[in-house]
Amino acid sequence: xxxxxxxxxFHEAAFTRVNNEPDTIFYAQRLPDSLMDMGARTAVTxxxxxxxxxxxxxxxxMAGSLSHYPEEAHFQDVIGLGASKxxxxxxxxxxxxxxxxxxxxxxxxxxxxxxxxxTLCDGIAxxxxxxxxxxxxxxxxxxxxxxxxxxxxxxxxxxAVAMWQALEPEDRARLVSILLSRAGFAELDTGEVVPxxxxxxWRDTVRAVVxxxxxx
Numbered sequence: 001x002x003x004x005x006x007x008x009x010f011h012e013a014a015f016t017r018v019n020n021e022p023d024t025i026f027y028a029q030r031l032p033d034s035l036m037d038m039g040a041r042t043a044v045t046x047x048x049x050x051x052x053x054x055x056x057x058x059x060x061x062m063a064g065s066l067s068h069y070p071e072e073a074h075f076q077d078v079i080g081l082g083a084s085k086x087x088x089x090x091x092x093x094x095x096x097x098x099x100x101x102x103x104x105x106x107x108x109x110x111x112x113x114x115x116x117x118x119t120l121c122d123g124i125a126x127x128x129x130x131x132x133x134x135x136x137x138x139x140x141x142x143x144x145x146x147x148x149x150x151x152x153x154x155x156x157x158x159x160a161v162a163m164w165q166a167l168e169p170e171d172r173a174r175l176v177s178i179l180l181s182r183a184g185f186a187e188l189d190t191g192e193v194v195p196x197x198x199x200x201x202w203r204d205t206v207r208a209v210v211x212x213x214x215x216x
Contacts, residue, residue, distance in 0.1 A: 005129040019158035023083035023101040026159060028149055031184030035154035036122060039202020043193040044068040044121060044150050047208055051148055056116030065090045080187045106132040110140040118147045124176060125160040134183035141213040147185060152204035175207040185211030
């Protein structure tokens with residue numbers, strides 16, 4: 001059973017959901033696929049090409065069947081942590097797979113200062129304890145290492161938290177920035193990529209927020 005976090009300045013029901021069944025059960029009943037269209041996935045990969053450090057250990061947090069990492073990227077370890085075993089099993093880039101429902105257990109199973117980068121694609125909308133999870137991400141990242149949060153306008157309405165659904169798309173990036181800042185991330189950078197009018201296969205605007213663990 002997931003727990004709901006109370007965050008100062010937000011309504012007490014901000015991070016509640018319509019469907020509160022365990023995520024491991026909910027996603028096991030669905031195809032292991034992304035809600036992003038092909039154009040949006042390509043945009044995320046393009047961002048990763050310029051943002052992912054070379055080598056080291058990368059964690060795909062709330063991973064699904066696709067991580068969107070560039071084909072030419074090489075890492076010491078590619079770890080996928082997500083609620084769906086089926087999705088993780090079909091993800092071709094993962095070297096390490098961890099099945100974990102962050103809403104039931106938000107503590108990441110990694111040592112302090114052990115990861116070179118964390119990516120969180122189309123997952124932050126579903127976190128009922130966002131500050132706890134983001135604080136954990138900060139703990140396990142090395143100094144100066146980035147957390148790259150990306151999302152489109154598509155989401156599972158049954159599972160997205162109330163605050164996410166109440167906001168306009170452009171305001172969701174502001175929410176993510178506030179949460180990252182409160183969790184202790186610095187050097188925040190935001191941006192968005194809008195689909196070209198002549199590319200019908202791409203309809204989803206992609207928004208990104210990048211934060212870094214401060215150096216001591």
